[in-house]
Amino acid sequence: GAGVSQTPSNKVTEKGKYVELRCDPISGHTALYWYRQSLGQGPEFLIYFQGTGAADDSGLPNDRFFAVRPEGSVSTLKIQRTERGDSAVYLCASSLGGVYNEQFFGPGTRLTVL
Amino acid sequence: GENVEQHPSTLSVQEGDSAVIKCTYSDSASNYFPWYKQELGKRPQLIIDIRSNVGEKKDQRIAVTLNKTAKHFSLHITETQPEDSAVYFCAAILGNAGNMLTFGGGTRLMVKP
Numbered sequence: 001g002a003g004v005s006q007t008p009s010n011k012v013t014e015k016g017k018y019v020e021l022r023c024d025p026i027s028g029h030t031a032l033y034w035y036r037q038s039l040g041q042g043p044e045f046l047i048y049f050q051g052t053g054a055a056d057d058s059g060l061p062n063d064r065f066f067a068v069r070p071e072g073s074v075s076t077l078k079i080q081r082t083e084r085g086d087s088a089v090y091l092c093a094s095s096l097g098g099v100y101n102e103q104f105f106g107p108g109t110r111l112t113v114l
Numbered sequence: 115g116e117n118v119e120q121h122p123s124t125l126s127v128q129e130g131d132s133a134v135i136k137c138t139y140s141d142s143a144s145n146y147f148p149w150y151k152q153e154l155g156k157r158p159q160l161i162i163d164i165r166s167n168v169g170e171k172k173d174q175r176i177a178v179t180l181n182k183t184a185k186h187f188s189l190h191i192t193e194t195q196p197e198d199s200a201v202y203f204c205a206a207i208l209g210n211a212g213n214m215l216t217f218g219g220g221t222r223l224m225v226k227p
Contacts, residue, residue, distance in 0.1 A: 033213075105158045
């Protein structure tokens, strides 16, 4: 079946602009996670949804970052007033929920802020 | 804060040799430890995982060991092949951190033919 998909695969924007990154999880997966991966580092947690609600958003770096999952499936990560330090690969993962179920990752969106 | 430390950052082995990557974690309540393989420009993919109530798990050439007392876990790859070359990340679900993964910094494994 189809895996986790993310669009766009690449996004180049200018400092100060607004961007939206989209994640389509595996069908039936109730849990959805956003991570950010900087070059040469491991992914860092941003936010986690269980169904439609954000179960934990403690990883969002500041209030410029926001994410939604209105129907419990597709999620959008929104970044306002982008800064050069936001440049990274943004990874989405989904799972059946719970601690022990595998998190399946999408291919990521590479965001470059000029 | 709670974190996961991973060593070494790079590892070069000859084809056919074994490779070992080690991780330590700080939260004794951590209960799930997956390992992901990430090839250049690709998504992380789970290769093996272990739960806190298990000391060792093996899947063909790959094994993971967990020492809860010492709070460390290791990935063992035997009979390495060139296609094992990638970046490997350990991760943990920390005890009080919900279901999100905390990743180590990664190990770049290079298998020389």
